[in-house]
Every structure is written in structure tokens, then in C-alpha cells.
Amino acid sequence: MNQETTRAQALTPTHQFTILLSATRRGARLARLLTREQLHSWEHPSETAEQIVAELANNAVLHGHVPGRSFRLALTLSAANTLRIEVTDARADRSPPLHPRHPSPAAESGRGLLLVEALAARWGTDLGALPLSPCKTIWAEVDAPQLTL
Template structure:
């Protein structure tokens, strides 16, 4: 896992979108669909960001779910054309494992491998307790690098 942190939070973002979603399969699907439409409305390519959100939201539902708690999706497009995706769930103790390709016949376990393939950087941040945030960044997204 790439633990480099960028300074997107201190930059003045060109665009930002935040939403709380139910920690259900329907909420994960909605996160993906909302990401596609939000990035499209900003005039940026959406395919890579949509795929990353699909994987991170699915992980939040499968591994970060606490009954009665939602997960948060934040999309930030910085003036530098870097897209930062953050998914915050309610299980700080359930940290993602290293991204790796699972055995060929495994039915799951490819999500973070895909995130690593699509993102330029990704990692986790603790808090606020009892939460954690899994984030990913794509550089030069508005220039069409990731399509």
C-alpha cells in the first residue's frame, strides 16, 4: 500500500462532492452511479474514478459495516487536476490488506488490486474514532490520463 500523502486538503479544491450513503449493496451501487454523474458534470473523465469508488464502497459495505451506520463518499477535484476519492466507514480496526492478486479461482479479493491499478496513490487514514478513511488519488484526471 502506498502511504504517500498529498496536500489536497490544504489546496483550494476546484470542486468537491460529499454524501452519506447506507452501508448496503444498494448504497455502494449508488456511490458508483453518483460518482459517474458528478465527475461527468465536472467535465472530467469518470471511468477510473467510478471503478475506484465501486471497489472502495463495496469494501466499506463488506468489511466496514456497523449496523445503523453509514459510509461517507468524498470526491475532491483539485485545481491541479488531481482527483481524490475518500470512503470513510465505521470500522477503524478493519484495515485493508496489502493489494495483491488472489489465487485464480478465488471469488473475491481483487478490489484493492484494482484500486492500486487505477490510482496513482492510495492509503488509509485513521479517525475520527471509530472510523477510518480509505483514499485514492488520480493525477491529471481532467487531462484524460485515466480514460
């Protein structure tokens, strides 16, 4: 197999799940629970994905909230067993840093993206435009060997 064929297989989704959730703490919790149930139905480990979804959904609620707007959770499992997690919120103007900073030991928050960076094989931000409104998507990919802790 050549590299192009291998890359195409890696990107070919075998399973997809997408849902809009309220940009509330309850919506963030539901995102994690739905991730667990969806990956269970795909017979796929979920612990690492649940932690990543919890952090990204929480960030969408805390930093990406626009009154009256939801956030979107998308899970895509490829043929190559790579899980792509995407959380899209309504605040394109508030992107996370590419390299998260380590907070002071006394800080009570600020470690979420460090956790995502540690657990994911790759992660990043895509700016885009949903119909009639700006948005950003924070994504993370978890390869097969990393799907469990």
C-alpha cells in the same frame, strides 16, 4: 513557481462533493452512479474514478459495515486536476493491508484493492474519529493523465 506554491495549488480544491450513503449494496451502487454524475457535471472524465469508487464502496459495505451506520463518499477535484476519492466507514478496527495480496486464480474475490492500486496514482488509509465513533477512510488519488482508461 516554487515547489511549495505548486504543492499548495495541487491541494486547493476547485470542486468538492460529499454524501452519506447506506452501508448496503444499493448504497455502494449509488456511490458509483453519483460519482459518474458529479464528475460529468464538473466536465471531468469518470471511468477510472467510477471503478475505484465501486471497489472502495463495496469494501465499505462488506468489511466496514456497522449496523445503523452509513458510509461517506467524498470527491475532491484540485486545481492541479487531481481527483481525490475518499470512502469512510465505521470500522477503524478493520484496515486493509498496505500491500494487497494476489488471491489464488480460483478465488472469487480479493482483487478489489489490487484494482485500486493499479488505477490510482496513490492510495492509502487514514484512521480517524468521527464525532463519538471510530472510523477509517480509504482514499485514492487519480492524476489528470489517468482519469480515463
